[in-house]
Every structure is written in C-alpha cells, then in structure tokens.
Amino acid sequence: MFHVSITIIPLGVGTSISHYVAKAVEIIEEAGYKPVIGPAETSFEIPSLEELGRILRKIHDTLHAMGVQRIVTTVMIDDRRDKYQPLKAKVEKVRFLKETIPKQPVGVI
Amino acid sequence: MFHVSITIIPLGVGTSISHYVAKAVEIIEEAGYKPVIGPAETSFEIPSLEELGRILRKIHDTLHAMGVQRIVTTVMIDDRRDKYQPLKAKVEKVRFLKETIPKQPVGVI
Amino acid sequence: MFHVSITIIPLGVGTSISHYVAKAVEIIEEAGYKPVIGPAETSFEIPSLEELGRILRKIHDTLHAMGVQRIVTTVMIDDRRDKYQPLKAKVEKVRFLKETIPKQPVGVI
Amino acid sequence: MFHVSITIIPLGVGTSISHYVAKAVEIIEEAGYKPVIGPAETSFEIPSLEELGRILRKIHDTLHAMGVQRIVTTVMIDDRRDKYQPLKAKVEKVRFLKETIPKQPVGVI
Secondary structure (H helix, E strand, O other): OEEEEEEEEEEOOOOOOHHHHHHHHHHHHHOOOOOEEOOOOEEEEEOOHHHHHHHHHHHHHHHHHOOOOEEEEEEEEEEEOOOOOOHHHHHHHHHHHHHHOOOOOOOOO | OEEEEEEEEEEOOOOOOHHHHHHHHHHHHHOOOOOEEOOOOEEEEEOOHHHHHHHHHHHHHHHHHOOOOEEEEEEEEEEEOOOOOOHHHHHHHHHHHHHHOOOOOOOOO | OEEEEEEEEEEOOOOOOHHHHHHHHHHHHHOOOOOEEOOOOEEEEEOOHHHHHHHHHHHHHHHHHOOOOEEEEEEEEEEEOOOOOOHHHHHHHHHHHHHHOOOOOOOOO | OEEEEEEEEEEOOOOOOHHHHHHHHHHHHHOOOOOEEOOOOEEEEEOOHHHHHHHHHHHHHHHHHOOOOEEEEEEEEEEEOOOOOOHHHHHHHHHHHHHHOOOOOOOOO
16 A cells, blocks of 8 residues: 655635645545545555556546646655555554653754 | 645665654644644644744754754645635635535546 | 656665666656656656556556665646646746846845 | 755746746845756755745745745755765766666566
8 A cells, every 4th residue: 555645736726725625635535545634735545556646637637627727736655565554553653652752852952 | 824744754764764753743842833743744833934944953953863864854835825724724624625515526537 | 748746765775865766767768758857856748647657656666676665755746738838948937037037126035 | 065955836826937936046046056947846955954944935025025925835855964965966876877777677567
C-alpha cells in the first residue's frame, strides 16, 4: 500500500476553493478509499501508483467539467516496503513518541 | 495568521523517522502553537513568516544535534488576507460541502 | 499536456541520493520524455495522468530493486486547459517579465 | 548554506501567474541571491532559515500590495551539513551519473 497526500489548487476561480476540494474528496471516497481530510491536504492509502494516476485524472477531469481552467495539484507519495504501517498508525506513533521523548532539550538554542 | 503545513524528512538515519517528527512537533508546541498532526504533514497557524523562519531553524538545529546530517523539509504556506479562517474551519467546511454537494456527477468519465 | 515536476527522496540509503535521482531521470528519458533537471526537482511534459502513474510506478519499482526500502516522492502537476504552453516557455516568460516590470517597487517594505 | 526551492501560486487573479512569479524572482535577486528559474519552481542558496522567513515575507507582502488576496507558497529546504555542495553541482552530478550508470536495467518491469 502507498500512502498518498494530495493538495489541489484550482486557479482562476477566486480565493475560495473548498467546494472543489470537497468534490475531490468525494471522488476519492467513491473509488473506495478512506480519505483523511487535513487543513492543507487529504491523505489516503492506495494499492498502486497506476491507480493513483487514474484517481488524479478523474479529479482533474471533474474539476475541469466544473469550469476550472487550471489546476495545480501537489502529491506526496510515501512508499515503504520494509514494513506495512497503516496510515492512522503514523499519527498515533508521532503522538506516542512526543509524550515519551525526554523533556531535556538536545542542547540546541 | 498564516496556515503552514510542514513535512520533515531526515536522510541517512534509516527508514523510520517518526522519532524526529515527534521532536519537531514538540518544538512547535513549545513555541506556543497548536500543531494538527496528519499522516503526511503537521499543520499550524503562525502570526508571521519571520516567525516561521525561526521555528524552522530551531527544528533543523535540533535534529542536527540529534545526529541528522541532511534534512529535506517541505513547507506549504497558505496566506489568505480577504478573510480570516481558523485552521480547523477548513476541514469542517470541506466535510460540510462534501455532504451537501449534489450527488449527480458533473458529466465526467 | 500536463507539466509535472518530480522530487524523489530515498530513505535509509545515506545522505547521498543523486545516484537514484539519475536513475529516475534515465527512466523518464527512456519513456520518451524530455526531463529538465533542476537542483530540487525534475520537470517534464506528459500526455496523461494515467501515464504519470505508470512512470512513477516504474521509478519506484526500479529504486526498490536497487535496494531502497522507503521512497518519498513529491509530484507537482500543472494542468492548464485554457491554452497550451510548452514547458520551456514558462521559464522564458518569467525571465522576460522580470526584465520588463517597472523598476519601482510596489510600495512594500 | 541551505538550498531552497520555491513555488508561488497566487489565487483569485486568473490563470496566468507568471507576472507574480517574475516579481518574486526579482525580490530574491535584489536581496543578493542567485535564483535558478525552473518551469515549476525557483531555486537558490540562502545562509539561514531566518533569512528565508524574511524573503518569504517580502514576497508575500509585495504580491498582496499588487492585489493578490490569497497566496499558496510551497518551499522545499535541503539542509545538508555533512558536506557543502553548490546548488549547480547537484544538476551536474545527476547528469554525470546518468551518463555513467550501467545501461543494463536493474531487473525491473
């Protein structure tokens, strides 16, 4: 499984873009994935990069059909093959480590 | 207020990096901000871009003191001045819009 | 045509990664595209997002075969449909505009 | 020295944004840096992350003074402390390695 994180920026449709982001999230859900919506991006797990290409195409085509003439999309792919880690586990692990790391700073300003 | 979203990738320290991400999140909290931890990035609001520079410096210096020789950090800044929107409101708005958008697809393949 | 810009970060293979970046660039070229190598990313034009998915898969699979256990790849897609602009034209246009914009600052600190 | 790579996306000003990108590049140059303009981003070397914060602030304030109400800026920072590598050397090294890597594929589909 690949962890992917997507940020979609439609240009030329004003400063409010959440309507388009909501449509993209809907497309991801309808394809059977479980998007985690964040303030700057939407994350989900996907079985292949070809499938990622198809999802991206569907999102772009749909937004263009909604009237968007230019879209800048940023995708971050995390492809880890030494062990499987569910998407949710990452956040939980960071939270856990944050609680348990020594309170002493590492000698930095 | 600026919405920022940070992804930190330490190189040369193996494939597990959450220990370093946890330290970065701790630094953000200790500086008085409220990080929202996501699977691919950590988001927070910050009053100025100079202050962002200082936080980034503190994170990089601390990770280097922990032994990291190379760090690639990606930062996304969302600077909106036509209206103030809290960080959390963005996620809520996307969720709300997703529920209310017409179920009919927009005529796309 | 889609403009894409790719940054590949292999984890767990030390701090020098250009060997892997070179392999990725070679894969892009062998697929028939014309990569423009920059200090932080490699850009090229591609006819479809499905094809982008295939290229990304080939790059990731090749790097894994070279021994990389974790790869973080960032992709920026610029999909403009109101007019066709060659990849090179973007850089030329910015350079041209920079020479012709009025030397007076816009009243900012 | 830090290698930074910046992509600036002004929202609500139409689909053509190179005018704003040109202004940002001009600001980077006037601050004494040597930007390398690419199709998707502009790269340069900078001595500190605080200084990066100041440059980003100047760019955002200037674009707002030009009428932009929302700006999404992506910054990638490459902070390597085990050796100094000039920005240009990275591209040259990738090109060199690409020519010298064995022509045999690494056994991948």
